[in-house]
Amino acid sequence: xxxxxxxxxxxxxxxxxxxxxxxxxxxxxxxxxxxxxxxxxxxxxxxxxxxxxxxxxxxxxxxxxxxxxxxxxxxxxxxxxxxxxxxxxxxxxxxxxxxxxxxxxxxxxxxxxxxxxxxxxxxxxxxxxxxxxxxxxxxxxxxxxxxxxxxxxxxxxxxxxxxxxxxxxxxxxxxxxxxxxxxxxxxxxxxxxxxxxxxxxxxxxxxxxxxxxxxxxxxxxxxxxxxxxxxxxxxxxxxxxxxxxxxxxxxxxxxxxxxxxxxxxxxxxxxxxxxxxxxxxxxxxxxxxxxxxxxxxxxxxxxxxxxxxxxxxxxxxxxxxxxxxxxxxxxxxxxxxxxxxxxxxxxxxxxxxxxxxxxxxxxxxxxxxxxxxxxxxxxxxxxxxxxxxxxxxxxxxxxxxxxxxxxxxxxxxxxxxxxxxxxxxxxxxxxxxxxxxxxxxxxxxxxxxxxxxxxxxxxxxxxxxxxxxxxxxxxxxxxxxxxxxxxxxxxxxxxxxxxxxxxxxxxxxxxxxxxxxxxxxxxxxxxxxxxxxxxxxxxxxxxxxxxxxxxxxxxxxxxxxxxxxxxxxxxxxxxxxxxxxxxxxxxxxxxxxxxxxxxxxxxxxxxxxxxxxxxxxxxxxxxxxxxxxxxxxxxxxxxxxxxxxxxxxxxxx
Amino acid sequence: xxxxxxxxxxxxxxxxxxxxxxxxxxxxxxxxxxxxxxxxxxxxxxxxxxxxxxxxxxxxxxxxxxxxxxxxxxxxxxxxxxxxxxxxxxxxxxxxxxxxxxxxxxxxxxxxxxxxxxxxxxxxxxxxxxxxxxxxxxxxxxxxxxxxxxxxxxxxxxxxxxxxxxxxxxxxxxxxxxxx
Amino acid sequence: xxxxxxxxxxxxxxxxxxxxxxxxxxxxxxxxxxxxxxxxxxxxxxxxxxxxxxxxxxxxxxxxxxxxxxxxxxxxxxxxxxxxxxxxxxxxxxxxxxxxxxxxxxxxxxxxxxxxxxxxxxxxxxxxxxxxxxxxxxxxxxxxxxxxxxxxxxxx
Numbered sequence: 001x002x003x004x005x006x007x008x009x010x011x012x013x014x015x016x017x018x019x020x021x022x023x024x025x026x027x028x029x030x031x032x033x034x035x036x037x038x039x040x041x042x043x044x045x046x047x048x049x050x051x052x053x054x055x056x057x058x059x060x061x062x063x064x065x066x067x068x069x070x071x072x073x074x075x076x077x078x079x080x081x082x083x084x085x086x087x088x089x090x091x092x093x094x095x096x097x098x099x100x101x102x103x104x105x106x107x108x109x110x111x112x113x114x115x116x117x118x119x120x121x122x123x124x125x126x127x128x129x130x131x132x133x134x135x136x137x138x139x140x141x142x143x144x145x146x147x148x149x150x151x152x153x154x155x156x157x158x159x160x161x162x163x164x165x166x167x168x169x170x171x172x173x174x175x176x177x178x179x180x181x182x183x184x185x186x187x188x189x190x191x192x193x194x195x196x197x198x199x200x201x202x203x204x205x206x207x208x209x210x211x212x213x214x215x216x217x218x219x220x221x222x223x224x225x226x227x228x229x230x231x232x233x234x235x236x237x238x239x240x241x242x243x244x245x246x247x248x249x250x251x252x253x254x255x256x257x258x259x260x261x262x263x264x265x266x267x268x269x270x271x272x273x274x275x276x277x278x279x280x281x282x283x284x285x286x287x288x289x290x291x292x293x294x295x296x297x298x299x300x301x302x303x304x305x306x307x308x309x310x311x312x313x314x315x316x317x318x319x320x321x322x323x324x325x326x327x328x329x330x331x332x333x334x335x336x337x338x339x340x341x342x343x344x345x346x347x348x349x350x351x352x353x354x355x356x357x358x359x360x361x362x363x364x365x366x367x368x369x370x371x372x373x374x375x376x377x378x379x380x381x382x383x384x385x386x387x388x389x390x391x392x393x394x395x396x397x398x399x400x401x402x403x404x405x406x407x408x409x410x411x412x413x414x415x416x417x418x419x420x421x422x423x424x425x426x427x428x429x430x431x432x433x434x435x436x437x438x439x440x441x442x443x444x445x446x447x448x449x450x451x452x453x454x455x456x457x458x459x460x461x462x463x464x465x466x467x468x469x470x471x472x473x474x475x476x477x478x479x480x481x482x483x484x485x486x487x488x489x490x491x492x493x494x495x496x497x498x499x500x501x502x503x504x505x506x507x508x509x510x511x512x513x514x515x516x517x518x519x520x521x522x523x524x525x526x527x528x529x530x531x532x533x534x535x536x537x538x539x540x541x542x543x544x545x546x547x548x549x550x551x552x553x554x555x556x557x558x559x560x561x562x563x564x565x566x567x568x569x570x571x572x573x574x575x576x577x578x579x580x581x582x583x584x585x586x587x588x589x590x591x592x593x594x595x596x597x598x599x600x601x602x603x604x605x606x607x608x609x610x611x612x613x614x615x616x617x618x619x620x621x622x623x624x625x626x627x628x629x630x631x632x633x634x635x636x637x638x639x640x641x642x643x644x645x646x647x648x649x650x651x652x653x
Numbered sequence: 654x655x656x657x658x659x660x661x662x663x664x665x666x667x668x669x670x671x672x673x674x675x676x677x678x679x680x681x682x683x684x685x686x687x688x689x690x691x692x693x694x695x696x697x698x699x700x701x702x703x704x705x706x707x708x709x710x711x712x713x714x715x716x717x718x719x720x721x722x723x724x725x726x727x728x729x730x731x732x733x734x735x736x737x738x739x740x741x742x743x744x745x746x747x748x749x750x751x752x753x754x755x756x757x758x759x760x761x762x763x764x765x766x767x768x769x770x771x772x773x774x775x776x777x778x779x780x781x782x783x784x785x786x787x788x789x790x791x792x793x794x795x796x797x798x799x800x801x802x803x804x805x806x807x808x809x810x811x812x813x814x815x816x817x818x819x820x821x822x823x824x825x826x827x828x829x830x831x832x833x
Numbered sequence: 834x835x836x837x838x839x840x841x842x843x844x845x846x847x848x849x850x851x852x853x854x855x856x857x858x859x860x861x862x863x864x865x866x867x868x869x870x871x872x873x874x875x876x877x878x879x880x881x882x883x884x885x886x887x888x889x890x891x892x893x894x895x896x897x898x899x900x901x902x903x904x905x906x907x908x909x910x911x912x913x914x915x916x917x918x919x920x921x922x923x924x925x926x927x928x929x930x931x932x933x934x935x936x937x938x939x940x941x942x943x944x945x946x947x948x949x950x951x952x953x954x955x956x957x958x959x960x961x962x963x964x965x966x967x968x969x970x971x972x973x974x975x976x977x978x979x980x981x982x983x984x985x986x987x988x989x
Contacts, residue, residue, distance in 0.1 A: 235859075235892055242887065270965075277660060288667075297674040299681060301887045311675045319668055326661040333657050341968030349962050356954035364947040370667075371934070371943050372681075373674040380939040382684050384881050386889075386932030393947040414969065510874075513861040591859030600859040682886055687927040754896060780900035787925035789883035789897060 003068050006056030007147040010137060013049035013100075016042050017133035020107075024127020025195065028120035036123045043111045043126055046133060050104040054088075054097060057146055061088050067153030070094060070146040076159030076568055078539045086170040087160045092294060092304040093146035095173060099290075100136050102174070102181040107133070110185050110210070117206060124192035125185075132184050135317040143310045162540070162566040162573045168228030176221025176248060180286040182214025183251060186258060187283035187325070190276045194328045199336045204266035204275065209627040211262060211279070215255040219620040222248050223613050234574030236509070236587040236604040238612070241390040244302035246369050247289030250362050254282040257358040259623070264351050267413060268340050271348075273333040274355055280329060284322045285362070291318055297373065345416030350408030354401060361397040365390065395450075402457045402497060406464030409490065424467055432460035439498075444506040444607065451505040458497030465490040485626025492618030499611035509604040515597045523605025525586060526550045532599060540564040542572075545590050545599065549579070556581055561590040561601070576602075585609045686787050686806040693720075693797045694785040701752050701760055701774035708775040710749070710797070717824065719748045720795040721771070722783060724755040725763045727791040733810030734767050740816065741770035746796075746824055750774035753783050753791055796823055860891070860902060869909050876905050876918060881930050889932065 020042035027035030057070075061084045066072040074090050089098040107129045114122035140146070189207040193199045225248070230238040239245065258278040264271040291314040292298055296306025342348040368385040375383040406428070410421040418425065436456030444451075465487045472479050508523030519528035528548040535542040542564035549556045559577035566573065576589035584607045591600030697709040710720075721737065723730040741748050750771035752760050755778060764771075777783055786795065787806075796805040805823055807815065860877075864870040874891070880901065882893035890898050890905075901922075908918050922930050934940040 240887075273657070281660070284664075291671065295675060296678045297671065297681070299886050306678070311678065315668070315671055315675060318671075322664055323661070323668075326664055330658045330661050334654055339968060341965045342962070343966050343969055344962050348965070349958075352958050352961065353955075356958050357951075360947060360950040360954055363950045367943060367946040370670055370674075372929075373670060373677070375939070376677060376685075377670065377673045381687070381927050382929045383934050383940060383943065384886075384929045384932060385934060385943070386881065388879060388931075388933030389943070393944075396947045397951065511859045511861040589859060591861070594861075600861045602859045684883065684927055684929045687924060691924075754900075779903075780897065781904060784900060784904055785925065787927075789926065 002056045002059050002063075003065070003147040003149065006053045006060075007141075007145065009049045009052040009056065010100075010141055010145075010147075013046050013053065013104075014134065014137040014141065016046040016049060017130045017137055019130075020046060021127050021130030021134055024123045024125075024130055027127075028123050029195070033119075036119055039123045039126045039130075040111055042130070043107050046130075047104045047108045050101050054101045057094060057097060058085060058088050060147075061085065064157075065153075066155065066157050067149055067151075068146075069148045069150045072150055072154045072157045074157065074160055076157040076539075078568070079157075079160055079165075080538065082167075082170070083160055083165050087164070089173050090160055090164050090169060092310075093140070093144040095177075095304070096136065096140045096144050097146055098173060099177055099181060100133065100140060102177050103129070103133055103136065103184065106178075106181050106185055110188070113210070114206075121192050121196060124195050125188045128188035128191035128195075129184060132188075132321065135321060139310075139313050139317065143307070143313050159539070159566075159568040162564070162569060162571050163232060165566075166228065166232055168224065168232060172221060172224040172228055175217055175224055179214055179216075179218025179221045179255075180248075180251065180289070182210065182217055183255060183283040183286050186211040186214060186255075186279045190279035191325060191328070194276065194325075194332045197332055197335060199265075199272050199276065201266055201269045204262050205631065207279070208259065208262045208266060209632045211255065211282075212259050212623045212627045215252070215259055216620040216623040218248070218252050218255055219616055219623070222252060223616040223620075227613050230609070231576065231578055232573075234576050234589045235602055236576065236585075236589070236606065238609070241365075241368070241385075241387050242302060243298040243300040243369055244289075244293050246365050246390075247285075247292045250365055251282055251285040251289060253358045253362040253365075254278055254285055257355045258282050260351050260354050264348055268342070268348065269338045270340050270342070271352070271355075272336045272338060273329075274352075276329060276333055276336070278355070280322070280325045284318075284325070287314075287318055287321060291315060292369070298369070340414075342414050343416035345411060345418075347408060347411040347413050347416075349416065350404055350411050353404055354408065357397045357401040357404075361394055364393045364397065368393070399454070399457070402454070402461065402493075405490065405493070406460050409464060409486070410467065421467065425464060428463040428467065429456075429460050432456045432458075432463055435459045440501075440505070444502065448505070451501050454501040455498055458494045458501065460494075461497065462491050462494035465494065481629035482626045482631070485622045485624070485629070487622070488625055489619045489622025492615045492620075492622055494615075495611050495618060496615030499608040499615055502608035503606050503612060507604065507606045509602070511591070511600060511602050513594055513598045513600050515599075520601075520603060522603040523584070523586075524551060525556065525581075525603075525605060527588065527601070527603055529599065529601070535562055535564065537564065539568060540566045543590065543593075545588075545601070547577070547588050547601070549581075549586060549588075551581075557586070559586070559588045561588045563590045580610060583608055583610075683808055684789070686803075688787050688803045689806060691803060692801050693795070693803045694782075695801075696775065696782050696785070698751075698775035698777055698782060701750070701757065701776040704757075704776075708749070708773045710801075713747075713749065713797070714801050715799045717746050717799060718772075718797050719746055719820075720751055720786070720797060721748055722751045722753050722786070722788050722791050722793045724753045724791050725759045726755065729810045730792045731767075733792055733812070734770070736811045736813060736816060737770035738768050739813075740811070741772075745821075747772040751783065751786075751788075752776050752778075753788065754778060754780045796820065860899070862902075862906065864906070864909065872915060873905065873909055876909075876915060877902055879932050880905075880922060881932055883926060883930060 020039055023035045023038040023042060027033070027039065060068045060071050061075050062081065064075065064077050070091070070093050074087050074094070075084055079087065089095040107126060110129060111126055114125055186207055189203070189210065193203055225245070226238045230236060258275065261271050261275040261278050265275045291311070293302070294304050294306060295311025295314055296303070297311065368389055371383045371385045375381060406425060407418070410418050410425060412419065433456045436459050437452045440452035440455050468483065469479050469487050510522055512520040514520060514529040516529055516531060519526050526549070528550070530546040530548055532543055532545045535544045542562055544560050544562045547559045547561065549559060557579045559579055561577040562575040564573050564575060565571070574589050576587050579586045584605055587604040587606070589602040591602065594600055693710060695709070695711050697707050700706040700708045737748060748770050750773070752774055757776065790808065792810055794807045794811060795803050798804050805819070807819055811820070862870070862873060864873050877891040878889050880890040882888045882890055882895065882898045884895045884897050885893045890901055905918060908921065919931065928934055928940065934943055936944050
């Protein structure tokens with residue numbers, strides 16, 4: 001009963017999304033107010049239906065309903081309740097339902113958030129979101145229905161992949177998808193502007209909170225994924241330039257460019273076509289990511305099980321959705337030029353290069369992603385592309401960007417130049433260089449040329465970000481939330497860069513074979529293999545070792561790495577032991593029984609790796625802080641006194 | 654003006670790439686071999702049946718032969734076993750087996766149960782010889798010409814369709830040329 | 834469908850070979866000298882496993898990866914250079930086995946992509962900036978550009 005209810009709810013949701021799309025776009029286009037007004041009920045109805053469907057699938061999981069094929073394939077009565085719930089999005093069909101559910105949530109939020117905006121514009125935004133819902137609901141119902149029944153029902157299920165039996169599964173997909181789907185709202189705002197044929201600074205002010213929030217969630221989602229990979233995959237890696245990881249990183253890069261481009265459009269009415277294009281591209285890359293991950297086109301540990309029909313459907317959807325958006329862009333964007341000017345050294349100029357460098361990075365990653373397919377298509381033999389390609393080519397765009405960042409945040413709008421700030425920045429650069437070289441050569445040893453350079457850049461970014469708030473406090477001027485948010489976010493970037501440099505340059509890692517009582521040295525620590533004992537869990541068995549870690553003779557910690565065999569799936573997983581000691585992460589992973597009482601271990605000491613994720617979270621926090629600024633809560637531009645020395649509105653475009 | 658169409662044009666190219674990617678998706682883990690047209694690595698390995706004897710492809714120089722990489726652990730190899738027997742029966746070309754990463758006793762039992770299509774079988778339990786042939790999965794089958802050049806590599810179990818479509822034309826063409 | 838069946842079966846074989854898809858290979862090795870050991874580590878991290886095609890030889894648990902690692906060890910002990918070892922594997926498996934595509938005619942497009950994009954981007958940016966710099970004129974806007982950095986601007 002419940003699965004049928006869920007399926008029925010999805011069908012109703014599809015119908016409602018058709019109405020939502022139709023009324024949202026045709027209403028304003030034809031000037032029919034009743035149609036335009038009908039969008040809101042459609043949105044609300046779709047949300048109710050989608051929530052119902054989600055609830056039904058969850059109920060099927062919680063209730064161990066193994067007559068539903070998706071539940072039978074991904075759950076098991078021995079599975080703890082927590083994972084029966086999180087397992088709802090553990091595989092393709094359920095994760096699509098999660099997508100659709102989050103889209104309905106964002107659409108509802110957009111309906112509420114645009115309530116005080118011009119009716120036609122708001123309706124168009126919701127209409128565009130409706131078209132996206134149509135695509136995903138059709139895709140789910142036709143190719144990936146999670147409510148398909150099994151006849152006869154299974155006695156018990158296959159259980160959840162042991163790798164996914166981790167709190168990471170509860171957190172990573174929902175947060176990540178919230179980001180992916182959130183970019184749809186910015187896409188919809190761009191679509192509405194294109195449909196209307198009009199774009200002004202007000203539009204940028206309306207769009208910015210949505211784009212930034214989506215970007216912040218995407219940042220957190222990617223960070224969670226990276227951290228999850230680090231502690232769960234067993235060899236201490238956190239980013240592999242894997243096709244699926246790249247598929248999430250490309251929208252993030254576009255999102256970053258978008259939020260910066262929006263700043264220019266809001267401030268000066270410039271970069272309109274850039275901002276429109278970035279808004280369209282950001283979500284387009286989300287869609288393309290969905291395609292790459294689910295169509296079976298690329299090989300990846302993370303990809304969902306694919307079938308050809310799924311791939312063709314998504315590709316068709318992509319062509320329609322993105323093709324229409326880009327065609328609309330080609331038609332309408334030329335009419336939205338503005339005539340304002342700016343100098344070479346102006347902030348606009350820096351942000352233009354920011355856009356270009358981020359797009360270059362994105363294009364490079366895309367080329368690497370597609371290289372195996374392209375090389376086969378052109379009969380060039382099959383290429384494979386991995387970290388040795390992505391790392392250096394990513395740096396080609398990123399190093400200039402990091403170097404320009406400290407200058408860009410101080411450059412004056414329009415007229416350019418740094419004014420008095422130039423001197424302060426130079427001092428900051430000198431200080432940063434001292435810090436950078438001291439850390440690279442002093443604290444860690446054996447650095448190349450890249451490490452001190454990027455450490456310096458990271459330190460300079462942090463110092464440069466602090467100059468403005470400190471200056472304001474000194475002069476007792478208010479620090480608006482937007483400025484504070486920007487500062488925090490850029491500090492996060494600096495922290496991230498410093499941490500990444502430390503990890504890339506100074507990780508100590510080795511595989512060793514030890515018998516009981518033997519020890520090995522790595523990264524300044526000594527690891528002694530004390531004992532190994534068998535392990536029994538609720539749905540697994542295995543072995544657990546005990547490792548004593550000391551440094552210079554003084555005890556540091558005791559670590560218990562495990563190896564587990566999950567009975568139902570016959571899968572072996574490695575649960576490495578991780579300890580945080582003085583800014584470094586120590587990781588010990590248990591390998592195999594080599595016979596004669598010898599066991600293999602991986603020992604890894606990674607300095608500052610935690611700050612990679614902390615830096616990223618600080619970036620996200622900065623973004624969220626920035627959009628709580630008063631000016632985003634004003635529905636219309638006001639001529640009244642601004643909260644800080646920032647324009648509350650002002651001349652239109 | 655035209656530059657605003659650039660994103661759409663680039664997207665069109667990307668769609669073509671994606672469509673091609675979908676087309677080759679079922680075969681995406683197949684890697685074309687760079688050994689096509691190159692001399693086959695010469696090997697001298699113990700024979701599976703009799704460890705004191707050796708199998709060497711230097712002795713096969715001057716003849717066409719198929720080298721079939723297989724193992725008892727390989728499920729797909731069981732799928733192609735009947736086809737291999739049929740091929741051996743036709744006598745068109747001898748099939749030399751390379752027993753890869755296997756146990757001698759299990760392999761002998763397997764052949765006793767299912768029939769032996771191989772004229773000779775080289776035993777490579779360590780897998781190092783297979784690496785010389787660029788083997789990365791089983792079953793894989795190579796066509797080697799009388800000059801000792803690898804002419805073709807087929808990945809996967811040989812089906813009757815694959816035999817007629819991929820193997821015979823290459824063997825026939827060569828046979829008309831060499832007149833044998 | 835008949836075309837796909839054998840290939841699906843091949844995939845089955847590959848999967849069957851993977852006893853533990855998500856376990857990794859911790860392969861402790863002791864080479865006679867630290868220099869050789871460092872070279873060994875670098876090499877096995879830079880080759881792709883041909884079966885678990887998403888893993889490096891260093892981390893892949895399948896027996897083919899163990900065979901290849903053994904081959905590399907033998908070659909290092911025999912005194913081969915890194916270049917020779919790379920060439921050995923590329924000659925047999927193609928460029929696919931390298932994580933880093935080499936810079937040759939066939940692969941140049943991939944390596945040049947970031948540089949080309951950067952060049953196009955920079956040139957267009959400078960062109961746009963030139964156009965915009967020529968327009969910087971009337972000052973109505975300046976009053977609203979004050980962000981407290983360098984003090985309020987006077988309306989000129």
